[in-house]
Amino acid sequence: MVNKQFFVSHRYILPIQNEGRNTERFLAPRLFSCSSHIRNHTVYKKEETMQLEGKTALITGASSGIGRATAKLFARRGANVIVSARRTAELSILVSEIRNEGGQAEALAGSVSDEGLAGDLVSLAKDKFGGLDIAFNNAGTLGAMGSLPEVTPDGWRETIETNLTGAYLGARAQIPALLERTGSSLIFTSTFVGYTAGFPGMSAYAAAKAGVIGLMKNLASEYAPEGLRVNALLPGATNTPMGQSVAAEPDVKAYIEGIHGLKRQAQPEEVAQAALFLASNQSSFVTGHALLVDGGVSIYKA
């Protein structure tokens, strides 16, 4: 019995690690021939795997990096996904990949600084999938870098516009739809920069992203009585086009990896797992939280 259980568990864990829906479907019928003890175990694994089934998630900044990895993970966990960013070709490829795996995805391109786009994305979620359960306002840019006197007012405004005003515009359009559902979740992507650590030359980015945390905490207090949970993800350095642009020089890369307790950058798929936690009912009592996914940068906080 012990051996058989191990065999079944082991077989079933593999597709979970693969994140492949097709593999899960292929294996599922075989498992119904197992004993009731093992069948219960299987049902548990299935629920764990498909924890966003029947939900619709909107993800901005989905054309690359963390947003792209999150869209794929959410779709594999059963969510219908609406993906957005400015680059249409990248979004089309993402939608095709999700559909090829048996998932449901729609894309709408545009800038998060466009108030009209924020409303159109919510309308798309309602038209195609009947509503909105999860909104992940993840789009971001490093924006104007340099010592503060070097940051022009236009550069400053643009950085705030994408990172903070974009989050506000998204949330403003999404909240009424999220309130129509039970168990809904509003998530923002902030960063550890400007929260647990400061870095020369990143003032505009840090200010915008710290603003996102303030926005999140206030919205959490406003909507907790109505059951809407609001949280923020604070990734450490992550191996995405943005992360690679910061760590382009080998000595800078080594420095960045060195400030992380785990002595490496995150892969976007690791950050996506934290977004999944905040999106799913597994975080049903978590709201108003700034969740560090920073590989231990904050271990060294004074």
Ligand SMILES: NC(=O)c1ccc[n+]([C@@H]2O[C@H](COP(=O)([O-])OP(=O)(O)OC[C@H]3O[C@@H](n4cnc5c(N)ncnc54)[C@H](OP(=O)(O)O)[C@@H]3O)[C@@H](O)[C@H]2O)c1
């Ligand atoms: N990588 C890191 O080390 C790190 C660490 C902490 C936090 N973060 C945050 O994580 C989030 C995702 O970044 P990433 O690391 O995944 O970088 P990334 O691969 O460069 O992705 C950034 C995403 O934001 C989108 N975007 C940028 N400006 C936009 C705009 N005005 N309108 C709509 N979409 C826009 C980009 O798409 P288009 O260019 O197609 O518009 C892209 O999909 C950002 O908020 C970033 O600040 C990243």
